[in-house]
Amino acid sequence: xxxxxxxxxxxxxxxxxxxxxxxxxxxxxxxxxxxxxxxxxxxxxxxxxxxxxxxxxxxxxxxxxxxxxxxxxxxxxxxxxxxxxxxxxxxxxxxxxxxxxxxxxxxxxxxxxxxxxxxxxxxxxxxxxxxxxxxxxxxxxxxxxxxxxxxxxxxxxxxxxxxxxxxxxxxxxxxxxxxxxxxxxxxxxxxxxxxxxxxxxxxxxxxxxxxxxxxxxxxxxxxxxxxxxxxxxxxxxxxxxxxxxxxxxxxxxxxxxxx
Amino acid sequence: xxxxxxxxxxxxxxxxxxxxxxxxxxxxxxxxxxxxxxxxxxxxxxxxxxxxxxxxxxxxxxxxxxxxxxxxxxxxxxxxxxxxxxxxxxxxxxxxxxxxxxxxxxxxxxxxxxxxxxxxxxxxxxxxxxxxxxxxxxxxxxxxxxxxxxxxxxxxxxxxxxxxxxxxxxxxxxxxxxxxxxxxxxxxxxxxxxxxxxxxxxxxxxxxxxxxxxxxxxxxxxxxxxxxxxxxxxxxxxxxxxxxxxxxxxxxxxxxxxxxxxxxxxxxxxxxxxxxxxxxxxxxxxxxxxxxxxxxxxxxxxxxxxxxxxxxxxxxxxxxxxxxxxxxxxxxxxxxxxxxxxxxxxxxxxxxxxxxxxxxxxxxxxxxxxxxxxxxxxxxxxxxxxxxxxxxxxxxxxxxxxxxx
Numbered sequence: 001x002x003x004x005x006x007x008x009x010x011x012x013x014x015x016x017x018x019x020x021x022x023x024x025x026x027x028x029x030x031x032x033x034x035x036x037x038x039x040x041x042x043x044x045x046x047x048x049x050x051x052x053x054x055x056x057x058x059x060x061x062x063x064x065x066x067x068x069x070x071x072x073x074x075x076x077x078x079x080x081x082x083x084x085x086x087x088x089x090x091x092x093x094x095x096x097x098x099x100x101x102x103x104x105x106x107x108x109x110x111x112x113x114x115x116x117x118x119x120x121x122x123x124x125x126x127x128x129x130x131x132x133x134x135x136x137x138x139x140x141x142x143x144x145x146x147x148x149x150x151x152x153x154x155x156x157x158x159x160x161x162x163x164x165x166x167x168x169x170x171x172x173x174x175x176x177x178x179x180x181x182x183x184x185x186x187x188x189x190x191x192x193x194x195x196x197x198x199x200x201x202x203x204x205x206x207x208x209x210x211x212x213x214x215x216x217x218x219x220x221x222x223x224x225x226x227x228x229x230x231x232x233x234x235x236x237x238x239x240x241x242x243x244x245x246x247x248x249x250x251x252x253x254x255x256x257x258x259x
Numbered sequence: 260x261x262x263x264x265x266x267x268x269x270x271x272x273x274x275x276x277x278x279x280x281x282x283x284x285x286x287x288x289x290x291x292x293x294x295x296x297x298x299x300x301x302x303x304x305x306x307x308x309x310x311x312x313x314x315x316x317x318x319x320x321x322x323x324x325x326x327x328x329x330x331x332x333x334x335x336x337x338x339x340x341x342x343x344x345x346x347x348x349x350x351x352x353x354x355x356x357x358x359x360x361x362x363x364x365x366x367x368x369x370x371x372x373x374x375x376x377x378x379x380x381x382x383x384x385x386x387x388x389x390x391x392x393x394x395x396x397x398x399x400x401x402x403x404x405x406x407x408x409x410x411x412x413x414x415x416x417x418x419x420x421x422x423x424x425x426x427x428x429x430x431x432x433x434x435x436x437x438x439x440x441x442x443x444x445x446x447x448x449x450x451x452x453x454x455x456x457x458x459x460x461x462x463x464x465x466x467x468x469x470x471x472x473x474x475x476x477x478x479x480x481x482x483x484x485x486x487x488x489x490x491x492x493x494x495x496x497x498x499x500x501x502x503x504x505x506x507x508x509x510x511x512x513x514x515x516x517x518x519x520x521x522x523x524x525x526x527x528x529x530x531x532x533x534x535x536x537x538x539x540x541x542x543x544x545x546x547x548x549x550x551x552x553x554x555x556x557x558x559x560x561x562x563x564x565x566x567x568x569x570x571x572x573x574x575x576x577x578x579x580x581x582x583x584x585x586x587x588x589x590x591x592x593x594x595x596x597x598x599x600x601x602x603x604x605x606x607x608x609x610x611x612x613x614x615x616x617x618x619x620x621x622x623x624x625x626x627x628x629x630x631x632x633x634x635x636x637x638x639x640x641x642x643x644x645x646x647x648x649x650x651x652x653x654x655x656x657x658x659x660x661x662x663x664x
Contacts, residue, residue: 011380018366018377025368099357100381101340256342257274 012106012113019114034118035125037081038073045069045190053191060192063221064133067126071221072189072213074122075148079155079209080180082112086159087166087176094259104252108163112155126220138223144216147226150237151212157240160248167258168251188213205229208236262352263314264464265338265433269347270311272333276303307333309488310347315433315464320455322479322496323468324503329485331468335435338466353432356382358423358451367411371402371421374410378425392428399450400424420447427454434458436467445651452478470576472643473613476500507545507641531560531567531596531622531631538618538638546609548644548655554604556620563597566625571604574636576615581653587627609642610655616640 024030043066051065060068086108090097093107130137166172187193188210195201204210211233215226308330315321323331336342337349339357365374375396379389397406400421402413410418436455455465456478469475475482475496482499484492484506492502536556540546554571569586584604586592602622617636624631646655 008380008383010385011383014377014380018369018373021373022366022368096381098336098341099339101355102381102383253343256336 015110157244160244322482325485356429356431527632
């Protein structure tokens, strides 16, 4: 997919920059807003003491809950924002689709990549938060970029699939809005997902986003390299990307007439 | 010459007619019906192009004329690979640039400079390629110091000029031009047309869509006439345009006889009704600059009406009011009417320059406040003629010119 961009990498780059520029262009606080969403959520969940949802025997219990929650919210926010903004992006750019024959992937992917700046700024804050709360940053943190690549691949696959589907059925956009909210509670974002039913646990355990978030926490907060759980995430990433690219390729020639 | 730069071979393109089929609510039952082997009602399809074949040679301007919905824009989009044909083949040798309104891709919060790079990249240019023509683009758009300001501060004309400027500088073997004349001021249109002619000199094939037959005649080597998705005529500009003009004239007669007009465009109390409206110059709906034009209609008044005012307006297709005339104060203005009769506006020498116009006919109560029957812009008028070179605008002025040593 990325090889096919070739000369259009420049277009993708420009679109990413455009997204970043316009997102905060006319906001007085500018880029500071990037910190806002995960930070506020973290404060809310900390104040409401969601930390009690973590079982006593869990090794996360040793961590300050604010760091636990913020680490999950930070990476989850990128995923959620990519989906909610990426899904309607092709419909919103409909006018452009009808006029130019550029590769359509760049529109939803630019939405996703532009969120990485927010993520980067948020990550700096995470390190500060860890320093304040005395959580040491260890060598295992070098695994984070690899986990992030897997998460990006997973997100890209979903965004491609959903943005294309949304052109044909506008309902997809609403489903995604609901799905992202539900997804947050089915993923280990603000608590480790655990129910009293083994089957349910097994299904929830197949959630690639949970695998990524657990891996980030292991690498960043617990100071050890991610365990085999990450393989679930890696498989999910590859499957999502294949599905997304395949569906997108199949549907994209018809985009201009479905807008 | 070599191969033609653009080849359409038996191209068919149909579109699904939309009626809420983009909601899952309808798609889910339809899918189930399909699985059960009952197709359900098939979505209606509209065939925009039906077995269309033509070629555009290098160094040639190929004009495309036809009514709205005849398939002109569909042809351009197929040539630009915006979507694929359903069957047949569209072959392009080389790169395509589309001189279409590109400001759609602009973002208001980005500067003119940033938007030039973005629009160029959307047309497939890399950074270096854009940089090498950047100064030309800026000069062509003629936006001066606004280049560094956000596009939201631009006048709409400036934004459109910038969009065209980018498209005009994409180096390409096939150039698509869609109705440039509908936007921009006179000077800018002339600049676009010169650019188009320049491209032809460089050996590009130009596909040129316009409603302005004078410009088509002036610039095109060859013209195709599309009618309901099929090619009605293909040949030298003069020959195709003759076929097209004849067709328009016949079409106008058919449409003006039809009494029921779309309600949005026809309103009034109905105390007096206008029927059988005819607009005749050289033919129905067709007139020549400096020639005669007659607008006639039958009126029908159920009851006696005192001092009705008959009116006529001519608008350009861009919506500019060229002339409003009424029976008020004229010799022949009726004191009262009842029953049936006929009204005629006669213009012995039509001072309009060639182009498309729309004619309104109306009858009002005596103060001109309430329309009895108003046919707003219902009658298309095509004005042709051979004005002197260098003449442009809407009105043909009687001019004498002299120069002294």
